Amino acid sequence: MLDNRFQTVLVRMMASLGLIAMACNPGGNDTAGVTDGATSTSTDTSETGTPTATEPTSTPTSTTDGSVSGTESSTTTGEPTTTDSETQSVDPTDGTSTTDGTATSEGTSTTDGTSTTTTDGTSTTTTDDTTTGSTSDSSSSTTNEPPDCVPTEDFEVTCDLIDNDCDGEIDDVDVGADGICDCLSIGILGDTGYAPSANFEAWLEAQGSAVTRTLLAGNPGAVTPALLANYDLLIIDRIERQLSPEEAAAIEAFVKEDGRGLITLIGYNFDNLNPAPERDRANSVLTPFGLAYQGGYFGNGVTPTFDQNHPISMGIIDVNFAGGISPADTGNQGTSEVFATIQGTNAGIAHQTADQGGRVIVWGDEWITFDSDWLGYADVQDFWVNMFAWAKPKDFCGQPM
Structure with missing residues (x-):
């Protein structure tokens, strides 16, 4: 029991020393003055304007490639964690996930329904189920093809091998209405x-x-x-x-x-x-x-x-x-x-x-x-x-x- 209490007191003393060091160096915002292995947590003054001290917790998050990123109140990189839950991951490689719902796995998926997936090309999908872009090895994309035939009101009656009136029949011209095509x-x-x-x-x-x-x-x-x-x-x-x-x-x-x-x-x-x-x-x-x-x-x-x-x-x-x-x-x-x-x-x-x-x-x-x-x-x-x-x-x- 004595050993455990001693360890608790020692930890608190070390934390106090860290706070004293921060007070002596108010302009510091990184890991200077922090004992090896310890983490520091502060409120982002750009967000709240008032720094507050919290318990020095350490809850590591494991990524797929074995790297560790901090959670809401701690980070293994020594960078300050902010209250808007923004996290700096150690190794933003394939498989990295963050607490704001963003995941990177050859692309990015976010909690607002927008997903980006990259294989040999890029495909972007939004929450309204519309596809905003798609590429592949051949850089192909889906577009609305123009109609095969566009009739005109003033097309010339002529034998030009074109279906000018878009009725599916080429050069169906019979001006004299005699039953024989004028274009034959x-x-x-x-x-x-x-x-x-x-x-x-x-x-x-x-x-x-x-x-x-x-x-x-x-x-x-x-x-x-x-x-x-x-x-x-x-x-x-x-x-x-x-x-x-x-x-x-x-x-x-x-x-x-x-x-x-x-x-x-x-x-x-x-x-x-x-x-x-x-x-x-x-x-x-x-x-x-x-x-x-x-x-x-x-x-x-x-x-x-x-x-x-x-x-x-x-x-x-x-x-x-x-x-x-x-x-x-x-x-x-x-x-x-x-x-x-x-x-x-x-x-x-x-x-x-x-x-x-x-x-x-x-x-x-x-x-x-x-x-x-x-x-x-x-x-x-x-x-x-x-x-x-x-x-x-x-x-x-x-x-x-």
Whole structure:
């Protein structure tokens, strides 16, 4: 018991000596005059204006890296502890926590709900659940992307491959309301047939479409990707030679890969004894699609029966068919639908490519381009309108029916 009391008295004497030393050195605010191992505690005069002495307690706080920081009334660094609970930690490294709720672990978390976490970047989150900043190794951030299309009230009606009115359709311009897109660029391969066909091309141009004819006779290698890039639709008219494998491949890519349209015609020679040359020339275009003309000439001067449920033939009745060759799907490479027949024989096939690219219409005759039929049959123009609407690129000049 005596030893314990002696130790208590000794501690109090040492504390008194510390106070005396502070009184002798009023300007000191650090550990000068303090016995080794002791701590000093005072009230921050900037906060209260009046210094007060307290019991010299020592309640160490352990940090994750083994360093020690003082609590509200003591600190192992000898720095004065203030009444606003501000604490100076010994080693502000990863894992250090302080009494005001601030924790540092590759970042800082505070009691007001604000947290900052740093990994390979920085993320700051506030109490209203908004993210004020975020970075990573790639320095990416989340922003509001502008809309893909911004319509304007005064946009110019033009063929510029832009959806100016933001309706999801490119260049859907039809000023004359004739059903044919004014922006279509149509290429015709081959010569005209034996009968005049000026009305057909003149009508196409009158609708606003650009029309260019390319002759193949004596023009080897004329069909190239560069040539076809100028067109949205391609019409095979009277081609007087077979296409080379390279030319056929260019048309195949034009339809399957570029999503363009192809319409083929036949029946120019009308030679029942030898239909093979004309069939072979046309089939050099169709073979890559698994399509072909088969048999000899038929249907001289008759009107086909049109499927009124198909978009191409809907509303079509009066169209001439004079000595054509029947089309067929021989390769099953996509989806083919017969939209017109003559006495049970195919007169017209609509083909969608297997990769959902472009479309092919195989019509078994050529008279729909001749002036005589252009003026003498009621539905020829409407038939062309329906074919263009179905075969054109799907996202261009409105949506197909």
